[in-house]
Amino acid sequence: MPTHKEISNLKSQISNWIFKLFLVFTVYFCFLSLIIYHLSPIFSISPLEQAQNDYSYQLTKLSDFHEKFITAKANYLSYQTAVSKNYAFLKTKDYFIQVYYVYSSYLFLIEEKTNVFDWSLSSFKKDDIHAQVEKETEYLNNNLKQAQTIQTLEEIQTRSMSLQEHIKTITLPIIAKTVLTSDIAQVEDSLGSFNLLSQKIDLYTKGKINESDQPLYQNWKSEVESIKYQLDIQIKDSKKLLGQNYIINNSDQNQSPTKIFIQNSQKILDRAKNILYEILNFI
């Protein structure tokens, strides 16, 4: 039998061990937190990337549900029984509901696209664009609740036709308009920055350019004006598209006016970036 002294020694040893263990865990926890804190910017993803991942995930699920729906539909058409009809109804309902999730995540992705740049130098208001997208998301969410209560296959058929019409006439034009407006606003923002920066560089270099480099300076100025003019034309042409009922198509992605607008603007802005640095080498 252990003596009282042994028990008390054991107790003090245990309390010492607990204290040491606590100390070690605290130090370990601190180091771990610091490591996570420093590594988090590397591994963390932006809201746009998050929205993209979510959209991809919903698309994958849609594809899975579509496969099951097609199989169930084929079975029902072959056997024409109540059981096969019910199975077809369940699979069609899954697919139909997934369509809402896909469009909600798609709208969210479009909304996130508008958050990656500053709108202060553009002629559009981000809140107005967001309001339209949010209204559409709300509509889809409300319809999703109704879709979840569907009981028959016939009801799905009617509702799917109605949803198709809504997407074609309202959702897709809103999305196309949002993407185009966002692209224009981003180019406008870049043009606004270019205008301010070229003025600053002009003031900075004015008195520092050698007499022999004066023609070069004048040509630089005219090049800056040419860039502004070309970007302005690109923006004006794209704004005309906003007035039309423009819809993004899957087939002509590379030939779409928005894609062409962005590509042309990118080329001009790359030139703009180089030209701003170029004159500074002559002072």
Next chain:
Amino acid sequence: MKEQNSGMMENDIIAEDISQNQEAPKIASFGNLPKLLSNSKQVIEKGNKIISYLKRPKTIIIIICLLALIAVSFSLLIISLRPKAQIVPNPNFVITTPQTQYKTKNIDPELQKDLDSFSKKVEDLNSKQIDFSPPVIDFKSMSSF
């Protein structure tokens, strides 16, 4: 100190009382229970020791330091687990990458910042273009059975 001593004396008296009555639990004989009850005096002494140890300024400082360390670690962990904030380019704060860094002659740092900011904007326009093609939905199959 007087209060502390009187408190300890009271505890000693209680402990003695308990140790004098240690025969009572033996009647119940619940395994090691009587033995444990006999240790009550030591337990109380130990408790007093721990309390006096905890009341020492050095211990208090260590506890405060540990609590502060835990608080800092928790806040760091919370910050690190937070989703990344929306990226809105700020002309006054620019993270330049080797690709955007142009080597020019010694120019005004403010102007250099603006130049880097503009370069970043142009690069973002190039890199942050995603395929926004709408999803393909098989409405035809759904509406015809």
